Amino acid sequence: xxxxxxxxxxxVLKTGQSMTLLCAQDMNHEYMYWYRQDPGMGLxxxxxxxxxxxxxxxxxxxxxxxxxxxxxxxxxxxESAAPSQTSVYFCASSSTSGVxxxxxxxxxxxxxxx
Amino acid sequence: xxxxxxxxSTLSVQEGDSAVIKCTYSDSASNYFxxxxxxxxxxxxxxxxxRSNVGxxxxxxIAVTLNKTAKHFSLHITETQPxxxxxxxxxxxxxxxxxADGLTFGKGTHLIIQP
Numbered sequence: 001x002x003x004x005x006x007x008x009x010x011x012v013l014k015t016g017q018s019m020t021l022l023c024a025q026d027m028n029h030e031y032m033y034w035y036r037q038d039p040g041m042g043l044x045x046x047x048x049x050x051x052x053x054x055x056x057x058x059x060x061x062x063x064x065x066x067x068x069x070x071x072x073x074x075x076x077x078x079e080s081a082a083p084s085q086t087s088v089y090f091c092a093s094s095s096t097s098g099v100x101x102x103x104x105x106x107x108x109x110x111x112x113x114x
Numbered sequence: 115x116x117x118x119x120x121x122x123s124t125l126s127v128q129e130g131d132s133a134v135i136k137c138t139y140s141d142s143a144s145n146y147f148x149x150x151x152x153x154x155x156x157x158x159x160x161x162x163x164x165r166s167n168v169g170x171x172x173x174x175x176i177a178v179t180l181n182k183t184a185k186h187f188s189l190h191i192t193e194t195q196p197x198x199x200x201x202x203x204x205x206x207x208x209x210x211x212x213x214a215d216g217l218t219f220g221k222g223t224h225l226i227i228q229p
Contacts, residue, residue: 033216033217035216040123040221040222041221042120042203042219042220042221042222043158043203043217044219045216045217045218048215048216056215058216059115059218090157090158102148102160102163103148103160103217104160105157105158105159106157107156107157108157
């Protein structure tokens with residue numbers, strides 16, 4: 001049981017390049033989330049998904065797109081990377097039984113945009 | 115949307131003393147309040163959480179208190195140890211069934227345990 005995994009661990013992009021970050025969970029969780037973490041800013045929600053085929057915007061969605069084609073995977077896309085998107089990206093997942101349940105985080109992806 | 119304020123940003127305590135970190139939130143609809151510990155270069159790890167139907171919860175040396183009227187909650191760590199040194203984040207969520215909307219985090223407290 002690997003929990004929440006993220007690919008890649010680290011990536012360097014040039015401004016304007018595109019990339020996709022992959023999050024996978026093996027806990028059969030319905031909910032999945034993408035956060036970014038910047039120094040002194042805590043974690044901020046980018047997008048989230050409450051089930052396969054559904055996504056919603058979080059606090060800072062601009063410049064990102066997401067897809068949830070399979071229950072266990074949640075993809076975060078950057079179509080045209082900008083230096084402001086240099087950050088550490090964390091994926092998380094949680095189950096639900098009608099109340100908020102614990103969110104489990106992946107190990108993070110460090111992205112540097114030059 | 116929800117706004118979570120966390121204080122202090124840095125807290126230095128002597129080993130064995132207690133540490134208290136405080137958070138306030140803005141949305142009275144929030145009803146779930148977790149605390150995460152994050153060591154350098156690692157992922158956030160849940161250490162304790164509380165829901166709005168209780169006022170206090172304890173787990174060994176860690177406790178959380180919630181005052182819904184004042185919209186604030188606090189983390190208490192007693193008998194601090196060197197391994198408690200880390201960044202601690204509070205968070206809030208409405209989290210009602212049918213659509214968990216993610217967590218709103220505070221900006222973090224860097225806890226330093228002095229030997």
